Amino acid sequence: MNKEIKFKKNRILLGILFFSLMLFASIWFLANPELFLRNVFMKEKHIQTIGIIGVIYFSALLFSFFKILRKKYAIQITDDFLIDNSKYESLGKVKWRDITKIQRLKKRSIEVFVKRDIHKTRKRNLLSKFLAIMNNRNYKESIIISSALTDISIEDLFEGITSTYKTNK
Structure with missing residues (x-):
């Protein structure tokens, strides 16, 4: 998929x-x-x-x-990984095996919990780290995907991410 x-x-x-x-x-x-x-x-x-x-x-x-x-796609969901480009500070490609849990957060967001070592392997600039801290206090353990700038509803996005995660983890 x-x-x-x-x-x-x-x-x-x-x-x-x-x-x-x-x-x-x-x-x-x-x-x-x-x-x-x-x-x-x-x-x-x-x-x-x-x-x-x-x-x-x-x-x-x-x-x-x-x-x-300038980016074409906000989020890409495949059988192997999730690519999150919905914000500047997003991690980008995250493999399903690096995700531990997915849950809804407020009305327009999804919180995806990742393994702690994934942040150590990613090179992030100071601005990206600053924005990640400002938007997510739990930024070392999770990423927040928002539907505010996407052309899909949060329910459809959550369903698409969770169903693909359950079949490919």
């Missing part, structure tokens, strides 16, 4: 627009913090700190959305 799930490009473009606006707002916090002073407890340093954190985080997200915009 080969199943290829594509991206919804319009959602990626909306994400790029949103994160561009948030990056612009963060830069504005840095450039003119006095405009955002509202009460006695806020100081310019607090607003500038929020701006610095925003610039770092939204720049990383904006870069990641530009990187996944």
Whole structure:
């Protein structure tokens, strides 16, 4: 069985627009913090700190959305492995024997538990590690697959992944 799930490009473009606006707002916090002073407890340093954190985080997200915009498939399910490219920080190809458990996580996500040694064999850059930590606190033991940017419902995606996992593990 080969199943290829594509991206919804319009959602990626909306994400790029949103994160561009948030990056612009963060830069504005840095450039003119006095405009955002509202009460006695806020100081310019607090607003500038929020701006610095925003610039770092939204720049990383904006870069990641530009990187996944060029990819053709978000997720590929085969009899031998699962390829997750749904996010920039995704691991990519994961063989079924390296997966220990699959479960639903919230409304739009699937958590796939992997063997701990799989992260040691993968070379990941600093940005990928940063985004993995920000989006998944349990990033060394699991990966999170989201259906937010894919053209398939979470139920169909979960069914496709779990049925292929059960037959090929």
